[in-house]
Amino acid sequence: MTDYFIHESSYVDKGVSIGSGTKVWHFCHIQQGAVLGKNCTLGQNVNISSNVKIGNGVKIQNNVSVYEGVELEDYVFCGPSMVFTNDLTPRSKYPKEREAYQKTLVQYGATIGANATIVSGVTIGRWALVAAGAVVTSSILDYALVAGVPAKQIGWVCECGKPLQGKFKCTVCNRYYKIESGVLSRK
Numbered sequence: 764m765t766d767y768f769i770h771e772s773s774y775v776d777k778g779v780s781i782g783s784g785t786k787v788w789h790f791c792h793i794q795q796g797a798v799l800g801k802n803c804t805l806g807q808n809v810n811i812s813s814n815v816k817i818g819n820g821v822k823i824q825n826n827v828s829v830y831e832g833v834e835l836e837d838y839v840f841c842g843p844s845m846v847f848t849n850d851l852t853p854r855s856k857y858p859k860e861r862e863a864y865q866k867t868l869v870q871y872g873a874t875i876g877a878n879a880t881i882v883s884g885v886t887i888g889r890w891a892l893v894a895a896g897a898v899v900t901s902s903i904l905d906y907a908l909v910a911g912v913p914a915k916q917i918g919w920v921c922e923c924g925k926p927l928q929g930k931f932k933c934t935v936c937n938r939y940y941k942i943e944s945g946v947l948s949r950k
């Protein structure tokens with residue numbers, strides 16, 4: 764019995780694992796060996812490449828390709844038309860073996876804004892937020908808010924998504940934070 768939903772316009776290859784409650788909407792392709800967790804939502808025109816691992820509660824908006832070498836932990840949000848990469852120096856004439864693909868890790872709860880680009884080989888920390896249109900070229904701290912091209916940290920952001928604007932208490936949800944050695948965490 765399947766307790767997930769795949770729209771009839773989408774393709775799921777053999778050897779794919781899909782968790783219960785997950786919804787895959789129109790024109791998607793989930794490739795061989797991919798693992799999709801529980802309660803995920805994939806919007807229209809999403810491609811999940813071979814062997815990609817995606818956690819539980821992940822939301823991927825329209826027009827996103829998650830290439831081999833990328834891993835998304837639980838509750839990651841990928842905004843519409845954001846772009847992952849897995850090769851810093853691609854050449855059509857000299858294609859690399861899949862072992863050479865660079866790894867990108869998006870950690871628990873992190874959000875990537877619409878149309879952002881993630882250059883491969885970085886880690887996006889837990890609950891970090893990448894602004895719309897940013898180009899991420901280096902790793903991002905937990906709870907960091909980054910924006911621009913190349914992306915720079917412009918502040919910190921709460922688990923609820925509200926920028927903290929220099930305060931250690933969120934004005935929306937009242938969560939408290941502390942900073943130690945330049946790293947933000949919950950208090």
Ligand SMILES: CC(C)(COP(=O)(O)OP(=O)(O)OC[C@H]1O[C@@H](n2cnc3c(N)ncnc32)[C@H](O)[C@@H]1OP(=O)(O)O)[C@@H](O)C(=O)NCCC(=O)NCCS
Pocket residue numbers: 842843875876877878892893894895896897910911926
């Ligand atoms: C980054 C973000 C969280 C900032 O939110 P905010 O703090 O309410 O933003 P503000 O409008 O107060 O802007 C704060 C500053 O950041 C700048 N800024 C806002 N968004 C930016 C972006 N995407 N890229 C670069 N700079 C940005 C503003 O111009 C402003 O700069 P200033 O202080 O020099 O005037 C928000 O703009 C954003 O990009 N969210 C992602 C939205 C998204 O992609 N959703 C996808 C699902 S629909």
Ligand SMILES: [Zn+2]
Pocket residue numbers: 921922923924925933934935936937938
């Ligand atoms: Zn909050």
